[in-house]
Amino acid sequence: MRLIFSFLPCILRLNAETHENIMTDTKTLYAAYAGTIENALEALVAEGTLPDGTSFANVTLEPPRDASHGDLATNAAMVLAKPAKTNPRALAEALAAKLEAHDGIASADIAGPGFINLRLDPAAWLGELEAINRLGDEYGRSTMGEGRTVNVEYVSANPTGPMHMGHCRGAVVGDALASLLELAGHTVIREYYINDAGGQVDTLARSAHLRYREALGEDIGEIPEGYYPGDYLIPIGEALAKELGDKHQNEPEEEWLPYFRAEAVEKMMDLIKSDLALLGIHHDVFASEAALHAAGKPDEAEAWLRAHDLVYDGVLEAPKGKAPPEDWEPVELPLFRSTKFGDDQDRPIKKSNGKWTYFGADLAYHIQKAENADELIDIWGADHAGTVKRIKAAVAALSEGKGTPTPFDVKLVQMVQLMRGGEPVKMSKRSGNFITIADMVDEVGKDVVRFTMLTRKPEAQMEFDFAKVVEASKDNPVWYVQYAHARIQSTLRKALEEEGVSPSAANLDQLGAEEITLIQRAAQFPREVEAAAKAREPHRIAFYLYDLATDLNAFYSLGNTAVEKRFIVKQDKGLSGARLFLADSIGQVLRNGLRVLGVEAVDRM
RNA sequence: GCGCCAGUAGCUCAGCUGGAUAGAGUACCUGACUACGAAUCAGGCGGCCGGAGGUUCGAAUCCUUCCUGGCGCGCCA
Structure with a gap:
């Protein structure tokens, strides 16, 4: 069986007969219904409505943009209409009929160009709530990575001084990405390359x-x-x-x-x-460049590349555009044919003094990393963007030559502009006078630094304003998410101390539409983890947590004007227990998400 | 001259890898506290998704080409 739903490649083995087990199973709700849809599609294949061997790779299952459309939406009919040689709506009708026959599905409606909107029985969502509770810290863990080993190399700052601001974003993004990939089922090696040879x-x-x-x-x-x-x-x-x-x-x-x-x-x-x-960052491996040289790794790589005509002795042209340096002299050097891979120039692997260039050592280093990993990811500062092509080319050539090519991705993180109350903070490394990570953590705290660095996609430039990031308001996502968690913990404490009520699953059927809206957001967490891991974008988790916190606060505020909508309803211990069970579960999801980001979920603030 | 990244509401940013009427925060306007934490919540205002072509059932998203901003462009690391 090839796959299937792009966000859930390996959990889709359910068959229709096991449907009633879904809610007691460890599979989360999106995974379970993705399986249901897949089964329906396979039934259509068996009937001949869809051709044999149809790929379901582009089929998605998502929450609809507009909640009034239903609980879940799939694009299956639109994506598969062409291979089925029919129109989307006709295919949608066939698929919707199959889906509607399932127990947990209350309705399957066709809308727009061929979306199928599903409404689930409330019990399905309540089952997900129990799943959150049952899985606890494990809620959101995925088997997507299938245990593949990913080496994430990040920080790798030169060992010539303390960590400063320039290293911070890459450090946090790399660390959060590593945690994210772990949660998504990979084995992760957190690695630091020590440039101790130049x-x-x-x-x-x-x-x-x-x-x-x-x-x-x-x-x-x-x-x-x-x-x-x-x-x-x-x-x-x-x-x-x-x-x-x-x-x-x-x-x-x-x-x-x-x-x-x-x-x-x-x-x-x-x-x-x-x-x-x-910053809460700990690497598994510190790899020394000097040791790499001592082990003769660059020589090995050169020999292989020369044998395959990927390294030759040649002379580089003077740089174009800006005036060439005055001391420019053409020199013959061993050059790697990176132009063969889209680079604009071949690149030297050795200097004229016979020593290895950074690049010459680095390509050997990547091959060393590939010996113990199935995939490689580097986190670099954007100022090294110009060297991405050559290293990717070298790794592709070398790893393919040594067997199967190792997937290798370079993530660039853009510069951070430090601000204080809207004014840029000046710093000069030359004078030895720069803002260190220790200064930053000391001033605003680890959690603020980490979360803030994850509130923009890494490849976009960002500002970090010392004044704004400590603001206690909705404008400050760190604070807002932690506030939501603290509020939940406070409510649970109060319920126990003053009313003697604890979370309980006994009366979940008393929960209504407003509670289910909140559960629906929480239920997206496993999906967000997989999507973020697949895209290698940990910042998505930060944005998701903000949305979940928003929903929690919205629900909470219903109780301001309607006492019967509070988590703690004084006359009704059954309902209170159910609502507290919900609160506890939302807190669990917030914690699980914050753990990926390396940010503490506080109980009080 | 070349390469990479960015350009989405006045401002700061999302946008689930091609899906439905493009979303949050902020600012501005209106409303909600004898508090399960109002450091919050509800509503309103606000858009030629940098411009122009193209690809298809369908584009902020993919392709081409311009414009603007950032970063980089010997054998440094």
């Missing part, structure tokens, strides 16, 4: 040595040009002085450089890890 780490080592001499009492004066000036190196120098005494103070550079480099990188990584921990 010229920058030599600069770091020299800067650390300078601070070391300073710690030994030397007057180093102003930090000279070409050194990292930041204060964060002072404690590193002090630690090295304490550890080593003065034995490296007056040695020539080649004596101390390798050791200082290794020490400084290690200490910088400790710093970076503690910064990441402030």
